[in-house]
Structure formats: structure tokens, C-alpha cells
Amino acid sequence: MPLSLELTNLPDADVAALARGGRDAAFRELVRRYERPVFSLIYRMVRDRELAEDLAQDTFVKVLNHIDRYRPEFKFSSWLFKIANNLTIDYLRKRRLDTVSIDGSPHAATAAEKEATSFDVSARGESPLDEIESRELGGAIEEAIAKLRPEYRACILLRHVEDRSYEEIAATLDLPLGTVKTYIHRARHELREALGHLRS
């Protein structure tokens, strides 16, 4: 029986052990198992398909190139989501620092400079990729998730989309258990507020 067929029946820790032993098929199996959950989490965090693909790729490259650091006493998926979340949060923090006001640079001295550094949001043409994104993330619930703080978003997605326990989320996000419970509670509350008009 080919190795790839045998791998599909093995638990993550065993597949990771085979990957540590240099089995190319084991690396591919780990990517196959988690590419969609990891990509979906990141996509819902950054709401940009191309960027989410890049971050998901970076996540897998980082994890697989350091597979020797994986400790089997922890869940492989928790380790993977931890790295995905860290890369995404780092990106979001960096982007917040790099954000330029749409009204133009605050350092602009003249009106002409301000005009040159501003950009018109409505004039942005919608590419096919944008169309896909608006179809995928255009639902009311996706819009409401997007408005949550990134920390709340990560917690609520891991809890209800990835079906992780509070303890696993705490381990994945390096947060105290109580904080995770609070974040999830607040996220649910904010989502219900945001979606309230749809139910009434």
C-alpha cells in the first residue's frame, strides 16, 4: 500500500513524527489536512484573499521547516494555529502602524501635497479577486466578525468554526483561560448586537 494512503489514517502526532524523519509524503499530508482551516482563519482575520494565501503559506513553511521543534505532548493543530495567529496578528499590528489616512498624509505642508497623498476609495476598481472576496465575506455574519477586535475574532473563530475547547484556545493564543472566556463572551455579545436587526 502506498505511504500516502497509510498516512491518511494516522493521527497528527504520528504524521508529524514521520515528517521529522524526513518523509516528504508526511509533510504533504499535514498541509492537506490543515490548509483550509488555517487559510480560512487567516482570511477571516485579514479579509484579503491574496494576503491570506501568503500568510498561510508562511505559516506552513515556518511550521514544516521547524518540525523538529514540535513537542508531541501538545496537539499539532494547536501549534499550527498558534503560528498562524501570531503571523496574522503581527501583520495586522504592522499594517496599523503603516496605515495612511485616506485624507492625505498628516505631514503634508500644502494643499497640493495633501491632494497628492490622499486616495479616493470609491474610485478603486473592483478586480475579479475583490469580487470573489466580497462574495465569500459579504454575508452579514462575516461582516459582523470583521468588525470585532482581532483578539476577539481569533477566539470566536477558533471556538465556533474550528470547534476548539477553551483550554486549547488559551494554549494556542497564549492567553489565560479567564481572558479567553471573557473575549468569547464579549465577541458573542458584540455579534448579537451587530446582527440584532436581522432577527427583529
Added chain:
Amino acid sequence: MNRHLLPEEIDQLLDGEVGFGTAPLKQHVRTCAECRAELESARVLVGQLEQLPHFTLPTRFSEEVMERVHVFVPWHVALADSVRAFIPQQRRWRAAAWTGVATLASVVLIATLWMVTRLDAVLFVVELGVGRVRAAGAWAFSNLVVTLFGDTAAQALSSSGPAGIALAFLVTVLTALLAVGALRVVVAGARRR
């Protein structure tokens, strides 16, 4: 319970927690329409979240990941994989391959045992072969020297003994290496121009 449920109590019920603490909460929900509506609304939200799909990725994704992953394959794994590649997938062919390997191994074993019992004959044949190879090598080398440097040089070399031959060999190799190096420098210079 004569008060409405606290938000964290709603969460407890929502997460399906069990235990003595939840019994009065459940009892309260049965009798309080407001808390029941609150819990129902939270359940609807959780249901919607749980139905969110996983997005699909382009098929090239895993290939692009694997191109950036450095897979360290230990020699024994590489060897095992190479051997596995030669093993036929079909049971019938696999059985035939194993039969062939077993036959070959038996022949080699019998030949080895035969050679051990005829050790003197084997040593004689090996010695004869080594002598012939050595004579052929010497003849080829002497021909090469005659072709490259002429008869006089070949006679001088044969009269100088093994040390002279070794020295001449060393000088020839060094000259060849220097010539190759010089040629590479010339070619690299020409490319730069």
C-alpha cells in the same frame, strides 16, 4: 432563582456545561420567557457561526509550500524509499519480484560457498587477473609516454625506476591542472568582456 440570568450564566448553558450549578439555571430558563429568548438568540448565533464554511485554496498552494520547505531526508529513509520505488504495486508482480530476488540470492550464496571450498583455485585466478591488469596498465602507460614525449624520454623513465616514474607522473598531473586553470581564467576573462 428570582433574578434574570447573568451573561456568563447564559454562556455556561450555551457551552453545554454540566454539573450541580447549571441545574437551577436550566430550571430558571424553563420559567422565564426573557432569559429563554436571550438563550435562544445566543444559540441561533452559535449555530450560524458553526455553519461558516472553510474556504478553498488554489491547487498550487501545497506545491508552493513544499518548494519552500527543506525536507531533510536521512540516508536510511532515502535508501528505503529508493528500494520501495522498485517494489511493484501489484501483488502478482511483487510475488514474481520476490521469487527472482530469492533465486538470485540463492545462486550468489551457492557460488560463495563453492568459492570458499576452492579457496586455492580462487586465489590463483585472482592473482592471474591482477598480474594481467598490471601488465596491461604498464603497457598503456609506456605507450602514452612514447606518444607524448618520444622514445628517449620513455627509456630515461624506465631506467629511473619507480621514484622517477612517480615524479614524472606528478609533474604531468600538475602541468595538466595548471593548463586547465589557465584556460578557465582566459575563458572567464573573455566572458566578462
